Amino acid sequence: MKISDKTIGSVTVLYPDGEADAYNCSVIKQAITRLADEGRHLLLVNLSGVPYMDSSAIGMLVAGKTSLRKQGGDLKVCCPVKAVSKVFEITRVGSFLEIFPDESGGLAAFGG
């Protein structure tokens, strides 16, 4: 899985690209940790490039949000495809992760 990022105001948007599962989800965790170490604690994860996600990858997002909150930051999610939205819904992590249908909505939620 590839991940790129872009900073918009005070928020960094992460763009993972590819299926996210137990094998490669650590890439997400590493990206979150790297950005946090760089002082970028407001992250919006744009999932438009992720056609599939399992619970291991979802766990990385949950752990990432928990960690960033402890550091005074936050993580939100936007643009999940239908299959991924379904998993968020079934596992009821959506309300915790704060999921937005589009990037502009996610960015606005940070107050920026």
Add this chain to the structure above:
Amino acid sequence: MGRRVLVSMDKPIHLSIPASTMMISAVRNCAASIAAGMAFTEDQIDNIKLSIDEALANVIKHVYGGESSKRIDVYFSVEAKSLKIRIRDYGRKVDPREIKPRRLDRVEPHGLGVFIMQKMMDRVEYDTSPEVGTELVMVKELSGKKRRGK
């Protein structure tokens, strides 16, 4: 829903894989291909893919402790009205009574696999009768109707 090209088969389709998370993608995509050939809906195929993914991840992590030199056998039985998936491991036995879905009112980064399997498949059962290891059996009905498991 596509046209069914896979009908009942006498023998299962068998994959024997190393217990590595690197293999999960290949197996779930194989499951998706078989399910598509059986004319499951797109939604059902997504459910099957995710369930087998979660099941394999659980075996790799909890049964084998991430030891990729171990083996997992996966059997796909194409039946008239259902797809049966058996996942056979040869590791430490787990008491099926201890395999419970996590409560969802607590948000935690782990422990969702069992819940997902039970939610997305019509039957999920654990067979610990083999001398070594365990066999997980998951069934997805073409009709989409759940049956009570043991």
